[in-house]
Amino acid sequence: MTAISNKPPLLSVRDLVVEFPTRRGTLRALDQVSFDIAEGEVLGMVGESGAGKSLTGAAIIGLLEPPGRIAGGEVWLRGERIDNLSVEKMRRIRGRRIGMVFQDPLTSLNPLYTVAEQLIETIRTHIDVSEKEARKRAIALLDRVGIPAAARRIDDYPHHFSGGMRQRVVIALALSAEPELVIADEPTTALDVSGQAQIIDVLKDICAERGASVMLITHDMGVIAETADRVAVLYAGRMAEIGPVRDVVQAAEHPYTAGLMGAIPTLTQTADRLTQIPGSMPRLNAIPQGCAFNPRCPRVFDRCRAERPELIARASGRHVACWLYETETENV
Amino acid sequence: MIAFILRRIVQSVIVMLTVAIVAFALFRFVGDPVASMVGQETTLAERAEIRQALGLNDPFPVQFFNFVTRAVQGDFGVSYRLQQPVMELILSRLPATLELALVSGVLAFFFGVGFGVYTALRRGNWLSGSIMTISLIGVSLPTFLIGVLLIWVFAVELQWLPSFGRGDTVYIGDWWRTGLLTESGRASLILPAITLGLYQMTLIMRLVRAEMLEVLRTDYIKFARARGLSNRAVNFGHALKNTLVPVITITGLQMGSIIAFSIITETVFQWPGVGALFIRSVQFVDVPVMAAYLMLIALVFVVINLIVDLLYYAVDPRLRVDRSSARG
Numbered sequence: 001m002t003a004i005s006n007k008p009p010l011l012s013v014r015d016l017v018v019e020f021p022t023r024r025g026t027l028r029a030l031d032q033v034s035f036d037i038a039e040g041e042v043l044g045m046v047g048e049s050g051a052g053k054s055l056t057g058a059a060i061i062g063l064l065e066p067p068g069r070i071a072g073g074e075v076w077l078r079g080e081r082i083d084n085l086s087v088e089k090m091r092r093i094r095g096r097r098i099g100m101v102f103q104d105p106l107t108s109l110n111p112l113y114t115v116a117e118q119l120i121e122t123i124r125t126h127i128d129v130s131e132k133e134a135r136k137r138a139i140a141l142l143d144r145v146g147i148p149a150a151a152r153r154i155d156d157y158p159h160h161f162s163g164g165m166r167q168r169v170v171i172a173l174a175l176s177a178e179p180e181l182v183i184a185d186e187p188t189t190a191l192d193v194s195g196q197a198q199i200i201d202v203l204k205d206i207c208a209e210r211g212a213s214v215m216l217i218t219h220d221m222g223v224i225a226e227t228a229d230r231v232a233v234l235y236a237g238r239m240a241e242i243g244p245v246r247d248v249v250q251a252a253e254h255p256y257t258a259g260l261m262g263a264i265p266t267l268t269q270t271a272d273r274l275t276q277i278p279g280s281m282p283r284l285n286a287i288p289q290g291c292a293f294n295p296r297c298p299r300v301f302d303r304c305r306a307e308r309p310e311l312i313a314r315a316s317g318r319h320v321a322c323w324l325y326e327t328e329t330e331n332v
Numbered sequence: 333m334i335a336f337i338l339r340r341i342v343q344s345v346i347v348m349l350t351v352a353i354v355a356f357a358l359f360r361f362v363g364d365p366v367a368s369m370v371g372q373e374t375t376l377a378e379r380a381e382i383r384q385a386l387g388l389n390d391p392f393p394v395q396f397f398n399f400v401t402r403a404v405q406g407d408f409g410v411s412y413r414l415q416q417p418v419m420e421l422i423l424s425r426l427p428a429t430l431e432l433a434l435v436s437g438v439l440a441f442f443f444g445v446g447f448g449v450y451t452a453l454r455r456g457n458w459l460s461g462s463i464m465t466i467s468l469i470g471v472s473l474p475t476f477l478i479g480v481l482l483i484w485v486f487a488v489e490l491q492w493l494p495s496f497g498r499g500d501t502v503y504i505g506d507w508w509r510t511g512l513l514t515e516s517g518r519a520s521l522i523l524p525a526i527t528l529g530l531y532q533m534t535l536i537m538r539l540v541r542a543e544m545l546e547v548l549r550t551d552y553i554k555f556a557r558a559r560g561l562s563n564r565a566v567n568f569g570h571a572l573k574n575t576l577v578p579v580i581t582i583t584g585l586q587m588g589s590i591i592a593f594s595i596i597t598e599t600v601f602q603w604p605g606v607g608a609l610f611i612r613s614v615q616f617v618d619v620p621v622m623a624a625y626l627m628l629i630a631l632v633f634v635v636i637n638l639i640v641d642l643l644y645y646a647v648d649p650r651l652r653v654d655r656s657s658a659r660g
Binding site for chain 2: 061063091092093094095096099100102104107108109110111112113114121122125126157159170173174176177
């Protein structure tokens with residue numbers, strides 16, 4: 001796994017807060033989320049549905065759906081602050097510097113335009129090349145993501161492609177202007193199992209080739225374990241734990257992460273029942289005081305119910321937001 | 333493609349024949365054609381002679397066949413009221429109606445799409461709100477009332493525009509009298525065109541707005557934005573094209589209604605078109621004209637439907653697929 005270098009991170013998210021004003025008060029969907037993505041790194045982002053994974057991606061790329069808005073914190077891309085850019089400047093970053101792959105390939109492509117039209121349009125929006133040159137690049141890209149007979153199929157419409165092939169087209173589109181960071185929001189959820197591994201491989205390989213970092217949003221721990229360098233665990237809009245994937249998977253420190261890992265079946269162990277975390281994630285308007293996880297936590301104690309734990313740096317290079325580890329860090 | 337067109341043409345012919353039966357039934361069973369044609373003093377023997385000469389004693393299928401044969405050649409007989417060939421009458425009035433319908437159709441389409449897109453993109457600002465409110469009035473006010481109101485404001489009070497008629501007209505070719513080339517002709521066209529097109533415009537506008545809002549929520553629009561395409565490319569290149577697919581159908585059908593229902597507007601503005609001709613014919617039970625008008629409107633609808641289907645075909649590539657190669 002990649003060691004974290006001393007270079008400034010490609011993407012740095014600091015205390016990001018996303019809020020949704022509603023009639024019954026403001027809902028805080030992301031609460032002081034902080035993490036970095038290094039050059040060439042694959043960061044996995046996991047959590048239950050509604051934990052704020054996709055929202056983090058949307059906030060970074062500046063496509064929060066109103067009335068959702070960034071209410072605090074900063075997003076830095078290669079040393080440049082991007083969360084407060086003008087609409088037009090942010091548009092230039094989307095696609096060109098941060099690409100995005102969505103969940104459902106069947107609905108991600110405009111049905112009325114050929115693949116060629118959509119690719120060439122995207123390339124020429126960001127890169128000053130001729131139509132002919134853009135087409136050449138588009139064919140090369142399709143070829144690279146594994147579309148057979150790309151030169152011929154490029155003039156087909158999206159409905160001519162199967163789901164897996166369409167997701168390859170989507171990846172080609174997201175990468176067409178050679179972004180430095182790709183945010184992949186559950187890119188395999190809508191595909192059948194045999195296609196999932198292929199898509200992840202294509203995405204990982206092509207990004208590695210170009211040195212692009214990846215933020216991989218998923219709830220599939222298997223995909224994370226195989227693909228990611230580091231993993232970030234979100235719970236109720238807060239960062240619970242972040243660290244190198246092997247450490248987190250094999251020796252989770254936050255009780256929530258431990259619960260998640262316990263829910264994954266393995267081949268080596270036999271168990272009658274998989275462990276499960278009792279209860280469910282709190283709704284955004286009913287997040288408990290103190291640690292958001294405290295009502296479900298097997299190791300809860302008084303302090304968890306009163307004070308909210310900060311992310312604490314641990315010796316292993318990971319960060320955990322849990323009071324269990326506070327005393328130890330004070331000694332480090 | 334060719335099979336598709338052929339199928340549609342066969343369907344169109346069936347529709348036209350059905351309408352022909354209705355039109356023919358009008359001829360045959362509404363009043364007595366002979367009584368309408370002759371004067372008080374005609375003897376019974378003369379009447380029987382005319383009846384025989386007109387073929388009214390033939391069996392029903394033969395009469396219907398003769399009616400259709402003549403109709404196809406454009407022969408709908410002679411107007412009882414004006415004693416002129418019906419086709420000649422209609423052709424002389426048709427340009428007025430077509431010009432009015434075309435102008436109001438184009439107005440309705442462009443303003444409808446324009447306002448619809450604007451209100452969809454600028455949801456919540458005061459101008460969108462006002463447009464939506466005004467459009468509600470446009471939908472609910474009856475056409476004749478709008479016409480009368482426009483006449484009152486712009487013709488009577490302000491005296492900017494003429495209140496009736498077609499203004500000066502000039503001939504293009506042998507029979508097409510147009511008002512579009514003269515100033516008074518164009519001025520006369522404005523009020524009737526607005527009256528006729530207003531309802532259609534609000535309808536199109538509301539449809540475009542609803543469709544556009546739907547399309548803007550789709551994943552491919554989000555993905556287009558995530559690729560950094562400009563707002564203009566996303567809104568007008570990607571969203572509008574998808575919006576227009578269903579709008580084309582409705583607009584096409586509306587074009588038919590505009591021609592068919594120009595009757596009211598033509599009456600209010602004394603516009604010398606086929607609608608006004610039809611109303612007079614109804615008053616005088618001028619059956620040949622009524623029958624011909626019926627056939628003409630049916631033809632308009634059938635032709636427009638055909639064009640709409642072909643447009644659909646051109647816009648949406650998913651329809652062009654032969655079934656075997658769809659979905660890999």
